[in-house]
Amino acid sequence: MTHADLSPEPAAPSGTPAVLDLGSAPSGQPWQQPERYWAGLERAVAHLPAPAAVLELDALRWNARDLLRRAGGKPLRVASKSIRVRSVLDALLRLPGFAGVMAFTLPEALWLARDIDDVLLGYPTVEQAAITRLLSDEVLASRITLMVDDEAQLNLIDSLAAPGRRPEIRICLDADASWQAPLLGFIGTRRSPLHNPDDAVALARRIAARPGFTLVGLMMYEGQVAGVGDNVPGAGPMNHVMRWVQRRSMAELAQRRTAIAGALRELSPLEFVNGGGTGSVETTASDPAVTEITAGSGLFAGHLFDTYRAFSPAPAAAVALDVVRRPQDRTATLLGGGWIASGPPGPSRAPQVAWPHGLRLLPREGAGEVQTPLAGPAAEHLAPGDRVWLRHAKSGELSERVNEFHVVQHGTVTGTVPTYRGEGKAFL
Structure with a gap:
């Protein structure tokens, strides 16, 4: 197993740059x-x-095809934080079935949007220098959708450039997808404060009423399913509990997401309703309210994703x-x-x-x-x-x-x- 070269000079990117072809079928497993x-x-x-x-x-090709299979025809948005390799993002977006990127910071979104025309920011931003740059560029503003769950985030944008002195800003509403279980309490990830349909719709109305903003999307990320394995080795009883929790959670979420999406569409013609992650692609795809699914971790496949029954x-x-x-x-x-x-x-x-x-x-x-x-x-x-x-x-x-x-x-x-x-x- 001894390798031949112990050179102490690890290079910056070197060798032959690869142009990745992910469209070909894997030549084996x-x-x-x-x-x-x-x-x-x-x-x-x-x-x-x-x-x-x-x-x-071949492993990367297999994972990309498997995600598309699991999505059942719904478009997949690539979660860039789980990749962080630009050429892989580009190769995925050349595949039919992958559409758009979910970025994790606004500076990253600005960098990607020079070449990618559909970048959804996955989290609210308060980075004033990056927001100012977005507000000064009509092309970038047309390609990037900001995430919002609090009107204060809109106030910050207006404080940097008033409506009428900047491009229209695309907005996605982030509503909470956690499960408020009757006995177990909060199950999920602590993200948006907007859990009830009334709260989400109230903020959506305020967005729709404000000049300089256009509500184009809804995101609800079911982290309690997408990010938690249900087939962990040595955790038999807990695996059964987790499967029960995930079934109940998704049943509740499907009703609530449908209600929120329907009410938002009465205020603005939504371009997308985003949900899911690598661990929940099948169940998220089965929700009629969802129009696209975010996934990324299943492509490189860190070992946490060995602990799911479905894939x-x-x-x-x-x-x-x-x-x-x-x-x-x-x-x-x-x-x-x-x-x-x-x-x-x-x-x-x-x-x-x-x-x-x-x-x-x-x-x-x-x-x-x-x-x-x-x-x-x-x-x-x-x-x-x-x-x-x-x-x-x-x-x-x-x-x-x-x-x-x-x-x-x-x-x-x-x-x-x-x-x-x-x-x-x-x-x-």
Whole structure:
């Protein structure tokens, strides 16, 4: 497993830039044979310095097609925070069935909207410099839709440029999709304060009455389904509870979302009603009120998305790290690796050892920013200079830690694609 090149100079984006073709069918499912799959990735990047981040092309194609299948014909909007690789976003938007991007900050949306004509901001913004730039550019204002759940967010915009002195600003109303369970209480993500239809409609009326704003969309993100697995290993009873909660939650949400969307359409002809995420594509698609579904994490497939019954994504993104020392016979230490995902702290947010099998994180040390010790039988066969492959819990954090991904197909690097970081961008 020793690799040939331990050059200390990790390059900025280099090599042959890859033009990704995601429209072709996968030539196979090599990840179904882990020994061959990871060995092929190992050979492909053996000459490259660590951390060597990889996108396996057939796995990426498989995941894109699977998301389209699950969406059942409803358009998929790409969640950029789960990708953070511009060329992957562009390749997805060339596929029939993918339409538009959901950005996570306004500076990012402004950057993307130079070339992409449909960018929905997923969260409210108060970044005054970015808002001022948006207000001064009619083309960008026509391509970017801002997210709002409080009239104070509109007041900030007007304070920077009054209506009549700026372009019309496109607005999407963010309504809460959590479930207020009779016995369990709040279940979901704490986002919008607009839970009841009356509250959402009241703000929509105020938006419609204000000059300089056009209400074009509604978003309701069911994080309690889209972001929580229902087939977690070793959590049998809790999995059953989670499935019950998700069924009840989606049944309640379907009625409430229909009511809110219908009332909003009486005020303004909505262009879209957005919902969902990777974990809820099927159930969100079954809601007649929803016209488009956001998804992103299922494309690179962080290991959190192995814990759902409804789908099995391929491990498209992974990173190889160097073994640099052997503290004990059954312990090998990697350089780096501690890239922890957001959410409640715990083992599920740590990177997962993908290959070789027979390695585990140490409970008192975990994954470290500089070093990550691993224990287990496989550690006996590792030596400094060998490689270990990690998959990260979510899909966006790996892109924040590397300048480029090496695109691999059939065990060969076919090119590289820069991440946001590799293009000099750090939005959040």
